[in-house]
Amino acid sequence: MNGAAKGAIVGGVFLAMVGGTAYGVYTLVGDSGGSGADGGDGGGARSSASSAAKASGPVTGKEAAATAQAFLAAWAAGDDHKAAGLTTDTQAAQAAVADFKAGAMVSKAVITPGTPDGTTVPFKVEAEISYEGTTKPLAYESRLTVVRGAGTGEPLVDWQPAVIHPQLQKDEKLRTGTPASPPVKAVDRHGRELTAEQYPSLRPVLDSLRKTYGEKTGGTPGVELWIEPAAQDAPKRSLLTLVEGKPGQIQTVLDADVQAAAEKAVALHPEASVVAVQPSTGDILAVANHRRDGFNAAMQGRRAPGSTMKIVTAAMLLEKGVVAADRPADCPQTVSWEGKVFHNLNNFSLKGQPFSTSFAKSCNTAFISLINEVGDNGALPRVAREAFGIGLDWKTGIPSQDGSVPVTSGPAAAAEYIGQGAIQMNPLNIASITATARTGVFRQPVLVKASLDGRTLAATPRSLALGVSQQLVRMMKQAAGPGGTAAGAMSSVAGSDKGAKTGSAEVDGATAPDSWFTGFRGDVAAAAMVEGGGHGGDTIAAWKPWPMDSLAVPAIELLDGLVEVPEA
Incomplete structure (x- = not known):
């Protein structure tokens, strides 16, 4: 057996061990609901979850893995109705899964579950954002937890906005387009640029500076993916730049070192x-x-x-x-x-x-x-x-x-x-x-x-x-x-x-x-x-x-x- 074949087998064994079956979507911008997910549409896992409809007691690891598999497969397929039915809040979940396609402009997504930790299942999302002819990749990690549904006893995904993206909070949305506030180039007290790439935890600070001073510094907006806040006075939180805008400059009293x-x-x-x-x-x-x-x-x-x-x-x-x-x-x-x-x-x-x-x-x-x-x-x-x-x-x-x-x-x-x-x-x-x-x-x-x-x-x-x-x-x-x-x-x-x-x-x-x-x-x-x-x-x-x-x-x-x- 050649090295490539051995590598393929070892990789497959590793994915099987960690539960890492990837669910892929290649037509998210089209009609929702189909069987576009790699590895099937999750029907088998849904049946397993349904069989526990009248169960009681703590959710088992097997139930959690099956429910997570079914939910992630439905989400990856763009089937917002089916995905929502596997959660504790069907209305909010259906809107969020549909909005992932329509609001965030996700044209492709591969969702890979990781190793479950009890009833919590981590997963990785590798997506592509497409807007007016420009496409950029977006990758992040999140997690979900499976709980026993009230009344039915059915294992369900405990719905939280952070399932879709870890930074999403209640009533927030992912949006792709041209934001109202132009970007800003923030510099420290010595004139050195402060970027979110070099200083990751400054991202919310830079977003706030942009909202406050963006229109006052002469910049022009580009195209971005951002988190639309629930409160009108809160700043948009930029996640990905598809087309660079022209930033204005703002000096802070921070020190880069x-x-x-x-x-x-x-x-x-x-x-x-x-x-x-x-x-x-x-x-x-x-x-x-x-x-x-x-x-x-x-x-x-x-x-x-x-x-x-x-x-x-x-x-x-x-x-x-x-x-x-x-x-x-x-x-x-x-x-x-x-x-x-x-x-x-x-x-x-x-x-x-x-x-x-x-x-x-x-x-x-x-x-x-x-x-x-x-x-x-x-x-x-x-x-x-x-x-x-x-x-x-x-x-x-x-x-x-x-x-x-x-x-x-x-x-x-x-x-x-x-x-x-x-x-x-x-x-x-x-x-x-x-x-x-x-x-x-x-x-x-x-x-x-x-x-x-x-x-x-x-x-x-x-x-x-x-x-x-x-x-x-x-x-x-x-x-x-x-x-x-x-x-x-x-x-x-x-x-x-x-x-x-x-x-x-x-x-x-x-x-x-x-x-x-x-x-x-x-x-x-x-x-x-x-x-x-x-x-x-x-x-x-x-x-x-x-x-x-x-x-x-x-x-x-x-x-x-x-x-x-x-x-x-």
Whole structure:
């Protein structure tokens, strides 16, 4: 047997092992419904699925594989009716499968399933997009999950828009044509071009810059495949360029070298986001995300920040004179507030230690036990807004969320002291909080200079009270030093002018808390978040399994080394 024949057999055995039968379509632009899929029309798999119509209990691996096979074959054949009948939402699925052909202009598609993982089946789509005589290839990976249908017990594809494309969200659509906004050529502070190919996580940022400034920079549109957002004010997310347009140019305050370091950092962890800002100017130096959904969580996320919020809480307590960095503060194992018991990680306690130690070791009870002395549930929200700019209308140059610390009461007010409850933040907000603590003055973060388009930036009514910034910096340095919760990540960061704060935030319905980290070195402040990353190093014992050290160090040490910073 010759080598080619042997290779063909081995390849066939491999595909059989991983379930990789490819379903191909060569006439998607024609009538739907035929048997155009390689390997049959999926009728056998559909029969297997139908035989389980009255079954109960968990979906079996055999059922999941058969249902996925039938669905992918029908989709590949362009049979939107048949594909939709194999899902939990026939109306939405039928519209999406039909739109794949008519809206995205897919003229050919080969869909190859991968190795099932229980009831989840990954697959690869290799398609061709054709529009007015131009054809370009498009390849991506997605996955589907099979569940038991309500009432019938039949195994069905749990319908989600992401089945069609992993970045599709509810009410979004794939579209091919000539977009309204011309492309833009974004450059960094030194005039170096920033592309989505070189900096993949910048794609949503570049899309937002295009929507905001595309028509103002003199460019002309080409032909593209994009994701049409559900909200009218959201930017289109470009996926593929078929015909190049003429871009206009927009200058940002990003730094290409810093961005490269941030991209490398987030690539290590799924669902990770990081932002770096310059405290002396408010310039955003880098924005990076590593997410399947393509969402710019670094600037638009809304998550509880956990103990990184203690920077703001500490500032409020210091301003009110309730604590001082070197004054003793109780840190019991637990504390109760209006019927709810709060505790420290692993129920640790500290006795006779200064408040700075409670901050460095992230003692929850030391903060919450002081709520009665403050006697004002609006105190924390006021300081967050008036001194740290949280909740003001930030105008960074692209859409962003500027954080929220609402006035609450009861246990919810106590939870806000440690960054839980109703508080919502993202890495941009936390990086800005660290920058404000570093300098004592809020400078609204910007991605594009306000002088470019004359927009008015948000400004706080006041600076931090005298001496508060110095105490915050001292406590953050202690948190980054021996015995502090951030010691693991910051140990490799050179020099003594460095500080940090770790955090973890419980999220309803999540199996693991979100991980947070923020810190400064020189004239760089950075914040990072990993959704579902686990505890954020609230004790040294909990640090080891937490992955943030490999994210935080590039976000602080590398970024600081790459940025040309003025004297603070």
